[in-house]
Amino acid sequence: TGTAAPTEASADVALGDLPGLALALAALVGGAITVEDPESNVLAYSPTADTADPLRRLTILGRRVPSWRVTELAESGFLTTLWASGDVVHRPADARFPERLAVAVRAGDEILGSLWAAADGEPLPSGARDALRQAAVIAVPHLLHHRLRSRSAASRRRYAVRALFEERPPDVSAAAAVLGVEAGQACTVLTAGAAAVIAPDVLNRAFHLASLRVAAHHTPAFAHRDGDRLDVLVAGTGAGDGVDRLARDLAAVLRGAGVRPLVAVGPAVGGLGDAAASRAGAAQVLRVLRERGGPETAGAEDVRFAMDALRVTDAVAEHVPSAADAVAALLEHDERHGTDLPRTVAAHLVFFGDAAATARYVGVHTNTLRYRLRRAGELCGIDLTDPDVRLLVELGLRRAGLIPLP
Structure with missing residues (x-):
């Protein structure tokens, strides 16, 4: 395939030397390599030939994948596949750019970043996919080292966001400084x-x-x-x-x-x-x-x-104990006997007393429906023909999450 052995590709790279790693992995894979963090920032890249495509040049110059490209990859599902897959993912060539191979670099369940291989003056060799799998293994200690060095900054950002959400009042100026945005x-x-x-x-x-x-x-x-x-x-x-x-x-x-x-x-x-x-x-x-x-x-x-x-x-719930008591009685009876009375009453109210529609929803004969409604009234001491009672019971059923109908 024209690629170097893994040990040869990585033996002389010092831990944390990401530019050296990119250069060694480029020799291993047989193409141009970009090392990225999970946020699509460029951590390192191998030297590229004059024939490198415009996207690679833009990514290197900006030290980040262009936002429009990230959006394309996200909307097409490519990023989701990349982060969820444990294997090399292929991005076919299109009218604008040549093909790409990418693989996530993982330490257990933690995603440390990704490696991207692009043709550099000549097509990727036939063994590039296998070589990129090996490259992902080689890259783990280097990206772990990078992650440990940068973790403190990520922790500060998490604490800053939490402070904005939870502290009263938050220290807005301090949070803004940590997050790198204007207060x-x-x-x-x-x-x-x-x-x-x-x-x-x-x-x-x-x-x-x-x-x-x-x-x-x-x-x-x-x-x-x-x-x-x-x-x-x-x-x-x-x-x-x-x-x-x-x-x-x-x-x-x-x-x-x-x-x-x-x-x-x-x-x-x-x-x-x-x-x-x-x-x-x-x-x-x-x-x-x-x-x-x-x-x-x-x-x-x-x-x-x-x-x-x-x-x-929510506002009236504490002021209508009669509704709460009636619904509680229905729920307790249903838990003991499996009678489905709360759902039946909820459907009766939602369908404005339409017996046929209610019976179809609950899945019973209309005579069975009438019996259930009568039984519910007896259990709770309520009259479902009374509009005030219907209003209060509906509030109680809404509070219990039974209306809208599950």
């Missing part, structure tokens, strides 16, 4: 999560891949894990300035990782000091999407009526 820049928070309960290991992997996508976004963006959701602070943006596209990208990454995604877009706010308010707005949208269904990605305007209904339910 008065507009910002927006996206909150991503799963539409249903999912295995922790699957969610962890999905959020890790989503965090990599966030880091590769051309606008400064910072991911913050909070339990079963991933908050993303996008700085220096107004409404529509790439935020919606990032929301769609995150949904695509999560979906590709086996998660049914929901991504909520908080309101744009006038500075980092109001990031917590945008985050709270995104959390409300995510709650609506989880409890009531909806599109994969949405902002407050997309679900404003559902949000208003949720606010009303």
Whole structure:
């Protein structure tokens, strides 16, 4: 194949000498090598011939993959495949650029970066794919060394984002300095999560891949894990300035990782000091999407009526103990006897008392439906023909998450 043996390619490279590593790996693979971190920043590259394609030259000069190229790779699913795969990924040649081979460099489950091989004056040799697999193994200690040296900066960024979200009041100036953005820049928070309960290991992997996508976004963006959701602070943006596209990208990454995604877009706010308010707005949208269904990605305007209904339910819940007691009695009876009374009553209210529609939804005969509704009234001491009672019971069922219908 014309490539060097792995030991020959790496024996004389000092730990952490990434330019030397790129040069050695280029000899191993038989093409031009670029070493990148997970955020698509160029860490090192091998010298390139005068015939190098424009994209490689742009990437080297900017020390980063151009933002438009990152967007192309993300929207095509290439980045998701690269980070999720344990093997070399091929990007075919197109009308603009020659082919690329890429492979993620991993230490266990942690992604340290990636290696990219491009033709450099002549086509990649037939053994380039196998050689790049070997190169990924060789690169692990070098990128681990780099990661350890740069981890403190990443930790400071995480603490800065957490402070903006959680401290009252946050030290905005200090956080802005750490994040490298202006304190008065507009910002927006996206909150991503799963539409249903999912295995922790699957969610962890999905959020890790989503965090990599966030880091590769051309606008400064910072991911913050909070339990079963991933908050993303996008700085220096107004409404529509790439935020919606990032929301769609995150949904695509999560979906590709086996998660049914929901991504909520908080309101744009006038500075980092109001990031917590945008985050709270995104959390409300995510709650609506989880409890009531909806599109994969949405902002407050997309679900404003559902949000208003949720606010009303929350506001009056503590003032309507009769509704809470009635619903609690239904839920307790259903848990003991499996009678499906709460869902039956919820469907009855949602379908405005239409017996045929309610019976079809519940899957019973109309006579059985009437018996269930009568039994529910007896158990709770309520009269579902009374409009006041129906209103209070609906509030209780909404509070319990049974309306809208699951």
